[in-house]
Amino acid sequence: MSDAPCSPALCLASASPRRRELLAGIGLTVEVRPVDIDETVLPGELPEAYVVRLAREKALAGGRHSTLPTLGSDTAVVCDDRILGKPADRAEAAAMLRLLSGRGHEVLTAVAVTGPAGLLETCVATRVFMRNISDREVAAYWDTGEPADKAGGYAIQGLAAIFVERIEGSHSSVVGLPLFETAQLLVRQGVPIWNGAV
Numbered sequence: 001m002s003d004a005p006c007s008p009a010l011c012l013a014s015a016s017p018r019r020r021e022l023l024a025g026i027g028l029t030v031e032v033r034p035v036d037i038d039e040t041v042l043p044g045e046l047p048e049a050y051v052v053r054l055a056r057e058k059a060l061a062g063g064r065h066s067t068l069p070t071l072g073s074d075t076a077v078v079c080d081d082r083i084l085g086k087p088a089d090r091a092e093a094a095a096m097l098r099l100l101s102g103r104g105h106e107v108l109t110a111v112a113v114t115g116p117a118g119l120l121e122t123c124v125a126t127r128v129f130m131r132n133i134s135d136r137e138v139a140a141y142w143d144t145g146e147p148a149d150k151a152g153g154y155a156i157q158g159l160a161a162i163f164v165e166r167i168e169g170s171h172s173s174v175v176g177l178p179l180f181e182t183a184q185l186l187v188r189q190g191v192p193i194w195n196g197a198v
Contacts, residue, residue, distance in 0.1 A: 009191050011070040013062025018157065018176040019073060026179055027194030028186075031068060035061040039074075039085075047078045047108055052123050055110035059119065069115030069189040075176055077152025079105040084152040094138050096153035101133040101163075105152070109173040111182050115189030122185060124178040126169030128156065133163050 008031035012020060015034035023030055037057045041050055051074045058072025077084040079099055087093035104127050112121040141160065147153040154160035156167075156174045172179045183193055 008068060010186065011062055011066035011068040013058040013070055013072040016073075016176055022172055022175060022177045022179060023071075023182075026183060028191070030071075031066060033062045033065050033070075035072070037061060041083060047076055047081070047083050047106075048110075048123050048125075050074075050083060051076045051108045051110035052112070052121060055112040055123075056119065056121060059112040059114050059121075063114040069113055069186070069191050071111065071113045071182070071186075073109060073111045073177055075107065075109040075151050075173075077105060077107055079103075079152075086149055086151055087147060087153045090142050093142050093147050093153040094135075097133055097138045097141070097147075097163075098135075100130050100152065100154070102130065104129045107152070107169075107174045109170075109176065109178055111177065111185060113182075113185045113189050113191075115191070117188050117190075120185045120188055122178075122181045124170055124173045124181055126167055126171075126173050128167050128174060129165045130163050131165050137163075 006029045008029050010028055010030045012030040012032050013035045035058050054074035055072045059070050062072060063070035084096050087096055107126045107128055110123040144159055146155055146158050156164055170178045186193060
């Protein structure tokens with residue numbers, strides 16, 4: 001068997017290294033084509049509708065520049081019906097972590113895939129429960145640089161793992177891509193994954 005890299009079977013409309021790593025974990029080589037779309041929440045838009053819309057827009061935008069099936073995805077952290085995006089600064093990150101401290105919140109990840117079967121999409125909700133996080137820990141965590149570009153101001157696959165008591169649902173979805181559901185969409189679009197299930 002050759003060790004040469006496989007040709008890409010999927011276009012990933014995202015610059016997220018986490019999504020690329022997750023897809024590599026199920027045997028996929030991807031063509032990365034990040035897209036720039038307006039991520040402003042529309043007036044009255046509910047969190048699930050928001051992430052599904054962004055995933056769809058990313059997939060469609062990426063697909064305009066590739067002949068491959070194209071995947072777009074978006075993740076939002078939701079607490080008290082508020083969408084917590086990427087923190088703008090230390091103060092906003094600290095406010096987010098204090099809000100999440102000692103309680104549960106929801107992480108929504110939507111996936112959309114364009115291809116021969118048309119536009120397919122799904123949205124996965126996972127409950128994440130945090131232990132109490134001290135102000136000293138909040139400050140120390142910001143100083144690591146990790147939370148600056150993460151929805152909700154934390155990365156479950158990184159240093160913030162010590163804050164997470166438990167989750168109910170998909171761990172990979174909280175990282176950035178629900179692999180079980182994503183694999184099902186990819187098979188429907190004819191994208192080969194590691195087990196050859198196409």
